[in-house]
């Protein structure tokens with residue numbers, strides 16, 4: 060009986076995801092190849108998290124950045140936020156690097172629904188990334204020409220109004236326009252529960268984790284979206300150095316298999 064119900068649940072899950080894939084394909088994004096389908100269909104994902112990701116993609120007009128690894132990183136992000144809120148970890152939320160507001164939209168949704176009056180602090184230059192590339196950011200597989208650097212910068216450029224549009228209706232967020240760490244001092248006395256670091260390069264990743272981790276509550280979480288992403292070796296170096304120097308403060312470190320990492324403070 061038990062085995063029967065397990066099989067039924069598994070089948071229903073697979074059907075759910077198959078349904079989701081059809082809807083996904085209707086959006087006009089990259090078609091799933093036969094191999095993709097074979098690899099991904101057996102995995103069931105929580106449909107509410109899938110829907111929120113889709114809404115965020117719609118609102119920020121970012122479907123051209125969609126792919127399965129990215130979906131999985133955003134699913135991890137959502138689960139991590141849910142964990143922090145469900146366990147009442149004290150403190151505000153922060154994001155370093157918001158671009159057009161995709162992750163900010165998702166984060167703000169959870170804070171507004173379940174955050175009980177927490178505030179959301181968002182830091183970005185609004186001038187794109189790659190400002191202060193260092194040697195740690197070089198990857199021989201991705202050596203960029205001057206022209207490519209200009210293009211990459213333009214690619215990541217956004218404006219504050221992108222964020223105001225994405226977060227319309229929420230009154231719990233603050234935007235800090237400027238190069239990290241210029242404006243961190245404005246939250247120097249704030250306690251944090253959750254910080255999402257997504258600034259691609261070594262120096263701002265290092266500045267962000269070094270500033271925010273000491274201000275995290277016990278059980279609070281830092282996510283770094285760029286960890287283990289081969290385009291951004293500097294982000295991994297910055298986090299690895301931090302972990303090496305602060306291992307006693309870390310309760311748990313998890314490398315998200317499709318990129319990104321999660322650090323839980325002891």
Ligand SMILES: C[S@@+](CC[C@H](N)C(=O)[O-])C[C@H]1O[C@@H](n2cnc3c(N)ncnc32)[C@H](O)[C@@H]1O
Pocket residue numbers: 155156157158159160161162163182183184185186187188189190215216217237238239257258259260263
């Ligand atoms: C990959 S995007 C962030 C993506 C975003 N989290 C999302 O979910 O769509 C990286 C962002 O980091 C910002 N950024 C990079 N280096 C920065 C720095 N030194 N100071 C402030 N912002 C920076 C860029 O402007 C860009 O918006």
